[in-house]
Amino acid sequence: MVFRQSALRANLILRAEVFQAVRRFFIAADFLEVExxxxxxxPAPEAHIEAVPACGWFIHTSPELCMKRLLAAGYPRIFQICRCARNRERGDRHLPEFTLLEWYAAGWTYREMMAHCEALLLDVSRSLGRGDRLVFRGHAVDLAPPWHRLPVREAFERLAPVSMDDALARGRFDEMIGCVIEPRLGLEKPVFLHDYPAQCGALARLAPGDPSTAERFELYICGMELCNAFTELTDPREQRRRFEDEAARRAAAGLLAYPSPERFLEALEHMPPASGNAMGLDRLVMLFADTARIDDVVAFIPEEL
Known part of the structure; x- marks a missing residue:
């Protein structure tokens, strides 16, 4: 019998080394690992993410809601490495079950979180003996900070055939980001794509003085999205309104209705100002393994179970 896993030994060893380096980084920075x-x-009623039903409840699409409740309970710096699931996601960069690194820091905004991302990836790279340079699919990427910071509106002006406002009005925003802008980001230096339209950040704080902009960023390296981060919204009334808007979008699209996450909304009243980040660890391993297929960095894929 031929085992696919036999050919993956080097990548699975690399995966373990990446996870160990991530844990060391957060422990050294005084973050508490939680479960x-x-x-x-x-789950949070996001219009573009489908949770998997499980015995009358749902498998979490991220640990976000529970981790924010821990922030509200007085835990200022926390991280978690966990398995998550999202329905109908499969491709070279997607699995329906995947590994997520999520972390939160009280008192931070998305600006401090950007700097923390730089430090994390550089530390992991050095721990692996790769230094300050990453080579992925023929692209040599300089990891030395500071990395590039690119506002979403400017990205549309520079890289897309339509403006951000036109893309939003025509329902083509996600298409332009995923098909036109994303593949051109981070080919020589990692790029933080930041300051998203307000309607594209359901759990993010709006920029002070600019209610049209959400304090959100995504990190791109060699055209691949690695993480999604916010300055967190901590107003429970505003969060409830946004959840209701997202639920209405789901209903209009004929998607499954979720119960309201009432205990999260109650806890939000006590949550301190904070920033949070969710990073796909499978994709991070893909970068260091120099492979374009997520199947190459996981021990089992759905099709062989």
Whole structure:
């Protein structure tokens, strides 16, 4: 019998080394590693993410809601490496079950979180003996900070055939980001794509003085999105309104209705100002393994179970 896993030994060893380096980095920075339930009664009602039903509840699409409740309970710096699931996601960069690194820091904004991302990836690279340079699919990427910071509106002006406002009005925003802008980001230096339109940041704080902009960023290296981060919204009334808007979008699209996450909304009243980040660790391993297929960095894929 031929085992696919036999050919993956080097990548699976690399995967373990990446995970160990990530843990060392956060422990050294005084973050507490936490573990939250993977089955929850009510996920955040995001219009473009589908949770997997599980015995009347749902497998979490990220540990976000429970981790924010820990912030509210007085834990100022926390991180978690956990398995998550999202329905109908499969491709060279997607699995329906995947590994997520998520972390939060009280008192930070998305600006401090950008700097922390730079430090994390550089530390992991050096731990692996790769230094300050990453080579992925023929592209040599300089990891030395500071990395490039590119506002979304400017990215549309420089890289897309339509403006950001036109793309939003025509329902083509995600298409332009995914098909036109994303492949051209981070080919020589990592890029933080930041300051998203307000309607594209359901859990993010709006920029002070600019309610049209959400304090959100995504990190891109060699055209691949690695993480999604916010300055967190901590106003429970505003968060409830946004959840209701997202639920309405889901209903209009004929998607499954979720219960309201009431205990999260109650806890939000006590949550301190903070920033949070969710990073796909499978994709991070892909970068260091120099492979374009997520199948090459996981021990099992759905098709062989």
């Amino acid at each position: 939250t339930p993977w089955r929850i009664p009510a």
